[in-house]
Amino acid sequence: xxxxxxxxxxxxxxxxxxxxxxxxxxxxxxxxxxxxxxxxxxxxxxxxxxxxxxxxxxxxxxxxxxxxxxxxxxxxxxxxxxxxxxxxxxxxxxxxxxxxxxxxxxxxxxxxxxxxxxxxxxxxxxxxxxxxxxxxxxxxxxxxxxxxxxxxxxxxxxxxxxxxxxxxxxxxxxxxxxxxxxxxxxxxxxxxxxxxxxxxxxxxxxxxxxxxxxxxxxxxxxxxxxxxxxxxxxxxxxxxxxxxxxxxxxxxxxxxxxxxxxxxxxxxxxxxxxxxxxxxxxxxxxxxxxxxxxxxxxxxxxxxxxxxxxxxxxxxxxxxxxxxxxxxxxxxxxxxxxxxxxxxxxxxxxxxxxxxxxxxxxxx
Amino acid sequence: xxxxxxxxxxxxxxxxxxxxxxxxxxxxxxxxxxxxxxxxxxxxxxxxxxxxxxxxxxxxxxxxxxxxxxxxxxxxxxxxxxxxxxxxxxxxxxxxxxxxxxxxxxxxxxxxxxxxxxxxxxxxxxxxxxxxxxxxxxxxxxxxxxxxxxxxxxxxxxxxxxxxxxxxxxxxxxxxxxxxxxxxxxxxxxxxxxxxxxxxxxxxxxxxxxxxxxxxxxxxxxxxxxxxxxxxxxxxxxxxxxxxxxxxxxxxxxxxxxxxxxxxxxxxxxxxxxxxxxxxxxxxxxxxxxxxxxxxxxxxxxxxxxxxxxxxxxxxxxxxxxxx
Numbered sequence: 001x002x003x004x005x006x007x008x009x010x011x012x013x014x015x016x017x018x019x020x021x022x023x024x025x026x027x028x029x030x031x032x033x034x035x036x037x038x039x040x041x042x043x044x045x046x047x048x049x050x051x052x053x054x055x056x057x058x059x060x061x062x063x064x065x066x067x068x069x070x071x072x073x074x075x076x077x078x079x080x081x082x083x084x085x086x087x088x089x090x091x092x093x094x095x096x097x098x099x100x101x102x103x104x105x106x107x108x109x110x111x112x113x114x115x116x117x118x119x120x121x122x123x124x125x126x127x128x129x130x131x132x133x134x135x136x137x138x139x140x141x142x143x144x145x146x147x148x149x150x151x152x153x154x155x156x157x158x159x160x161x162x163x164x165x166x167x168x169x170x171x172x173x174x175x176x177x178x179x180x181x182x183x184x185x186x187x188x189x190x191x192x193x194x195x196x197x198x199x200x201x202x203x204x205x206x207x208x209x210x211x212x213x214x215x216x217x218x219x220x221x222x223x224x225x226x227x228x229x230x231x232x233x234x235x236x237x238x239x240x241x242x243x244x245x246x247x248x249x250x251x252x253x254x255x256x257x258x259x260x261x262x263x264x265x266x267x268x269x270x271x272x273x274x275x276x277x278x279x280x281x282x283x284x285x286x287x288x289x290x291x292x293x294x295x296x297x298x299x300x301x302x303x304x305x306x307x308x309x310x311x312x313x314x315x316x317x318x319x320x321x322x323x324x325x326x327x328x329x330x331x332x333x334x335x336x337x338x339x340x341x342x343x344x345x346x347x348x349x350x351x352x353x354x355x356x357x358x359x360x361x362x363x364x
Numbered sequence: 365x366x367x368x369x370x371x372x373x374x375x376x377x378x379x380x381x382x383x384x385x386x387x388x389x390x391x392x393x394x395x396x397x398x399x400x401x402x403x404x405x406x407x408x409x410x411x412x413x414x415x416x417x418x419x420x421x422x423x424x425x426x427x428x429x430x431x432x433x434x435x436x437x438x439x440x441x442x443x444x445x446x447x448x449x450x451x452x453x454x455x456x457x458x459x460x461x462x463x464x465x466x467x468x469x470x471x472x473x474x475x476x477x478x479x480x481x482x483x484x485x486x487x488x489x490x491x492x493x494x495x496x497x498x499x500x501x502x503x504x505x506x507x508x509x510x511x512x513x514x515x516x517x518x519x520x521x522x523x524x525x526x527x528x529x530x531x532x533x534x535x536x537x538x539x540x541x542x543x544x545x546x547x548x549x550x551x552x553x554x555x556x557x558x559x560x561x562x563x564x565x566x567x568x569x570x571x572x573x574x575x576x577x578x579x580x581x582x583x584x585x586x587x588x589x590x591x592x593x594x595x596x597x598x599x600x601x602x603x604x605x606x607x608x609x610x611x612x613x614x615x616x617x618x619x620x621x622x623x624x625x626x627x628x629x630x631x632x633x634x635x636x637x638x639x640x641x642x643x644x645x646x647x648x649x650x651x652x653x654x655x656x657x658x659x660x661x662x663x664x665x666x667x668x669x670x671x672x673x674x675x676x677x678x679x680x681x682x683x684x685x686x687x688x
Contacts, residue, residue: 028470032477079457138667139676141404141457142613145606146660153657160653282468288461324477331469335462343448343459 004353010300012356014293014341016348018307021336028332032324039318039325046317047310054185054199055316060309061201061266064208066287067305068215069260071296075219076228076252077235082129082144083260083284085151086122090261091268092155093121095163095275098176107179114180114269115207115262122261123254125151130253134246140253152278159277173275182270202270204262208305211259212298218255219298228252260284282331289334292342308334369510373517375634380522381592383630384529385410385584389608390615390622391536392580397617398540399573400553400566400679402456405445405463406581407605413438413585415471418485418596419478421492421589430492430590435582441467442578450570453683464605472598483598485589494523494591525587530623532580537619539576549573553677556684566684581605610663616674629659 004013026036047056066083073080080086097114105113129143159171166174182203189196219225227248230238239245267279290308294300315330340348389406396403416437421430441463448459472483479485499520506512540546551559552569559566588604589596611629615622632655639650666674 028473032473081457081461132664132668136668136670138664138669141402142609142667143664145404146610146664149603149606149660150657150664153653153660156653157651161649161651282465285461285465288458289465292458323480326473326476326483328469328472328476328483331465332473333469335464335466335469338458338462338465339444339448343454343456343462344452346454347452 004349005357008352008356010295010297013348013352014295014300014304016352017293017337017341020340021333024336025329025333029325029329034322034325039322039329042317042321043311043314045314047314051197051199052313052317054197054201056306056309056313057205058199058201058266058271058309059312060305061205061208062263062283063286063290063308064212064302064305065259065263065266066284067290067294067301068211068287068298069256069263069284070287070291071294071298071301072215072219072228072259073252073256074232074291074296075225076231076249078130078133078249078252078256079141080126080129080144080253080256080260081141081285081288082126082147082257083263083287084280084282085144085148085284086125086257086260087263087267087280087284088148088151088155089125090118090122090264091275091279092158093117093119093261094264094268095173095176098180098269099163099173102177102180107177110177110180111182111269115265118261118264118269119258120261122264123258126253126257126260127250130250130257133253134249148284155275155277159275163275165274171277176269176273180269181273182265184270200271202266204266204270207262207265209302211262212302215259216298224248224251260287286334288342289338292345293337366509366513370513370517373513375631375638377518377521378634379627379630380518380526381630382633383626384522384526384592385587385604386608386611386626386629387529387623388525388532388580388584388587389605390611390626391532391619392577392584393609393612394617394619394622395536395540395549395580396574396577397612397680398553398677399549399570400556400677400682400684401445401449401570401574402460402681403445403574403577404457404460404606404609405441406577406608407601407603408460408464408467409438409441409578409581410585410588410605411464411471411599411601412441412467413582414589414600415475415485415585415596416582417586418488418589419475421488422479422485422595425492427492427494427586427590431494431583431586434586434590435579438582438585439575439578442574442581446571446574449683450567450574453685456681456683468599471596475596475598485596488590488594492590493594494525494586496521496523497527523587523591525583525591528583529587532583533619533623540619545569545572550677552684553679556679556682560684560686566686570684607659610659613674613676614659614663614666617677632656632658 029036029039069083094114094117097117101110129140129147132138132143133140163173165172185201186196186198227243230243231245286308290301290304294304311330315327318325318327389410393403393406413434417430417434420433421427445459445463448454449456475483502516502520506516548559548564549569552566556566588600607629611625612622614625636652636655640652642650644650
């Protein structure tokens with residue numbers, strides 16, 4: 001296998017993959033009968049135009065959390081495709097903390113407990129598949145898929161029964177107390193005396209940035225991160241080097257699940273202020289695209305998270321501007337990105353290496 | 365007694381209807397995974413097939429044209445999967461995820477472009493779908509105690525694709541365990557090096573495996589939208605592809621056990637809504653939502669090896685690199 005120098009792998013390959021995905025999406029748009037350039041212009045306008053940046057960053061918050069969750073597991077060659085379920089459980093952790101404690105504790109303290117609850121519940125939902133993989137040999141991909149469905153079944157049961165808002169027929173909890181909610185960014189900015197457009201962007205975005213830094217430190221500056229990367233390169237070599245592989249696998253899944261669970265901070269504690277069905281809305285799967293595109297590096301994930309945030313926010317604008325193109329085009333592009341930067345990752349590597357390194361090889 | 369018998373037959377009849385797409389998808393997964401290619405893209409192929417069938421049946425008025433379109437759409441996604449995993453040795457899980465998301469987005473985008481109907485297709489008329497087939501003598505034999513109703517209610521009166529689903533189990537079994545092709549296909553999933561050293565192409569075998577999977581998922585998709593249902597609704601596959609994957613594992617990659625797993629899951633699906641509002645002893649109101657996720661829980665427990673053991677084909681998920 002031809003391997004690329006680092007700058008190509010990180011700097012150029014993702015752009016080539018993105019360009020290809022956009023090109024393929026443009027073909028779809030053209031076949032549908034619209035002008036691809038018009039569509040992309042509306043996408044960009046919708047993502048970065050006045051008043052929409054907050055929405056883009058709000059979506060990006062979800063994708064950074066789920067992207068980090070996928071990437072952390074990828075480092076140890078684990079496919080955690082259960083971020084959906086882990087985020088759902090994270091939401092449950094938040095709701096349980098808020099609904100049971102908000103009457104007895106001060107708001108900020110409840111919020112702290114809720115944040116811990118999101119991480120803990122997400123981690124717990126990932127630890128079981130991790131443990132089953134490490135100690136019982138069941139395939140983590142299958143178990144995490146099953147756990148997604150188990151989480152959604154659990155949620156339907158809880159929200160239409162034990163946790164349903166009293167006196168109402170819809171499957172959701174009652175609203176959380178004002179004091180425990182994460183403050184919206186536009187409120188914070190206005191409190192400082194500036195003007196800001198309303199958006200769902202809230203304090204979770206800051207948490208997402210902190211999570212990026214924390215994951216970077218964890219993966220590249222700690223012994224545990226080294227163990228994960230060693231397992232990712234060769235499980236046998238890691239075992240031979242005395243790394244407790246099984247424990248590391250379970251721990252990696254716990255952290256991955258905690259990150260996925262934190263996605264619920266943005267949706268449940270930051271925006272909805274109540275637990276509703278299916279708030280994860282496929283963002284867990286988008287995390288896989290974000291991790292692949294960001295080459296499993298926190299900085300790359302931040303960039304890819306912003307890109308997908310723009311794609312989802314811009315995609316929402318498509319519904320208003322075109323009769324035939326809807327925001328599901330963002331899903332098509334997402335699928336293509338996963339295909340090109342993940343499944344077909346090896347298709348362009350040798351080609352790109354030959355193209356860009358031919359000259360330096362000739363010199364040598 | 366006769367009333368209880370009729371009730372039982374109605375439940376089993378419902379089971380057959382709900383199990384049919386599971387059976388087709390699970391058989392698709394079985395052929396693909398026996399050849400060594402993990403297929404978590406069953407869901408996406410099912411959805412694409414469902415959309416293509418409904419769209420073409422609407423445009424042409426012919427269910428047969430719809431069926432052909434379903435096969436073509438599903439096979440196309442299977443080929444994308446094959447191109448990524450077999451030709452370019454990409455990650456099979458990642459490719460499967462891509463196939464699922466691509467199908468989810470494409471079906472709605474194209475449905476909106478064609479019909480401007482909020483991602484749905486218009487409802488299909490009677491002549492545009494596969495309607496129930498009354499088997500010969502179903503009416504005249506109904507008077508025979510027990511067996512008459514059994515034949516008339518349960519065996520007769522399904523659409524073509526339900527019969528195709530049950531037939532597919534027999535066909536897959538025969539193809540994989542009674543032909544030379546099947547022996548080689550299974551070898552490609554267990555020990556591809558041996559197949560290669562016998563001078564047979566592992567890639568060609570695996571491509572044929574995923575092609576068959578594509579065809580079977582296409583049938584399942586057509587069943588959803590132009591036989592069982594009457595039109596495409598967004599996300600109408602609703603996890604059935606993943607449920608089939610669970611059945612495939614629950615049945616340990618063997619046709620007959622997989623069939624029984626599908627029937628069991630179909631039965632649970634049929635019975636769950638009937639439990640709505642029922643008071644169970646000790647438990648209280650029946651937790652219907654929990655009953656419907658029972659198949660996933662059972663699969664996890666089986667995979668963990670707490671009872672029995674589900675052992676996948678040995679080379680499953682491992683790209684084959686030919687030595688030069």
